[in-house]
Amino acid sequence: MDKTSNLTREWVDNKLSSMEGMKELFQFIDAAFEPRFTIKMANIKKQELAYWKKEGLYEMTTTSENREWTRVHFFDYVWLKLVSELRKVNMPVKDILKIRQNFFTMNDDIILSFISKGMDEVKNYPNAIAEDDIIDFKQKLLTAQEFFTGMFRSFFLPWNLFVLHLMLDYKRFNLLFSFNGEMGWFYPELVNEPDVFSEFLTFTNQTHVSIPIHKLLDEFYESSEIKSRDIQQVFLLTEKEVKLIKILRTEGITGMKIKLRPDKGGHILVETVHQEDIGKTKLQLDRILNKEGYKDIHIKMEGSAICLFEVSTKMKI
Numbered sequence: 001m002d003k004t005s006n007l008t009r010e011w012v013d014n015k016l017s018s019m020e021g022m023k024e025l026f027q028f029i030d031a032a033f034e035p036r037f038t039i040k041m042a043n044i045k046k047q048e049l050a051y052w053k054k055e056g057l058y059e060m061t062t063t064s065e066n067r068e069w070t071r072v073h074f075f076d077y078v079w080l081k082l083v084s085e086l087r088k089v090n091m092p093v094k095d096i097l098k099i100r101q102n103f104f105t106m107n108d109d110i111i112l113s114f115i116s117k118g119m120d121e122v123k124n125y126p127n128a129i130a131e132d133d134i135i136d137f138k139q140k141l142l143t144a145q146e147f148f149t150g151m152f153r154s155f156f157l158p159w160n161l162f163v164l165h166l167m168l169d170y171k172r173f174n175l176l177f178s179f180n181g182e183m184g185w186f187y188p189e190l191v192n193e194p195d196v197f198s199e200f201l202t203f204t205n206q207t208h209v210s211i212p213i214h215k216l217l218d219e220f221y222e223s224s225e226i227k228s229r230d231i232q233q234v235f236l237l238t239e240k241e242v243k244l245i246k247i248l249r250t251e252g253i254t255g256m257k258i259k260l261r262p263d264k265g266g267h268i269l270v271e272t273v274h275q276e277d278i279g280k281t282k283l284q285l286d287r288i289l290n291k292e293g294y295k296d297i298h299i300k301m302e303g304s305a306i307c308l309f310e311v312s313t314k315m316k317i
Helices: 006-016 019-032 046-054 074-088 093-104 108-124 131-143 145-155 158-168 194-204 213-217 228-235 239-250 278-292
Strands: 174-178 183-186 208-212 256-260 268-272 297-302 305-310
Touching (some): 006 019, 046 074, 074 093, 074 158, 074 208, 074 213, 093 158, 158 256, 183 194, 228 256, 239 268, 239 297, 239 305, 278 305
Antiparallel strands (some): 174 208, 256 268, 268 305
16 A cells, blocks of 8 residues: 555545645545446446345445446445456455455544644645634644544545545556465556566566556546546536537547646646657647637646646646
């Protein structure tokens, strides 16, 4: 978990360090935890879900007895997609339970440290909370430890923070899991580093499975089952950005991703990746924006990616 948590922790710390940031954070939480996705969207059968619940692989956090298909929130949806991928490679239930334990348990001391660190970072931000408010909050944190840890555990389990990491920093990497219970990560761009390569060889010299974690969110960009309104509400895109996604799809731009921007208060950007001919793709995007009259959609380069985002005074994450 440590290898993928730094960026996410910085993002959450930033949000916890000002009253405006906290407002943005809980706006994001409200959208992410609304049960809007059906298991049909995830291509999971009701019988499968019932079995996974029985074996402890999934715990219902929402109820939908009157619906034909169970509805789940964003974080649970991505977890069920991972379980589905693990079952495809015949990962035993008992081993998936070990993965779940890693992702869905959190020590109280870690939670209190996480919250306190966010408050300690206040001085680094221009819209900081007043010092008296910080002192008052920390006193309440100590006297209402059970309440705060329970609330934090509900919203910021390691799994939820992990999914946030996928949204903040889209990179190719795989979850490695051996059948003796060891879990690790494989980053293709780091494999040539001697220490990483040695660790990778040690891990892969045993029976294991490898799941491309970065593909868990691909359906949010590619699947017709995921509606535009779902993408907009989970990622809090503007209406213009959502419309732009539809246009890019019709223009045949398939390497499209959406990710949270860690800067500028967490604005969303639409990212298209065309390794073959970046210049040609950029000209295509310029033509689309001019044709549609999107003067407030900006284009910038980010490594080998071309990023598009709306410049707006509207507050969003």
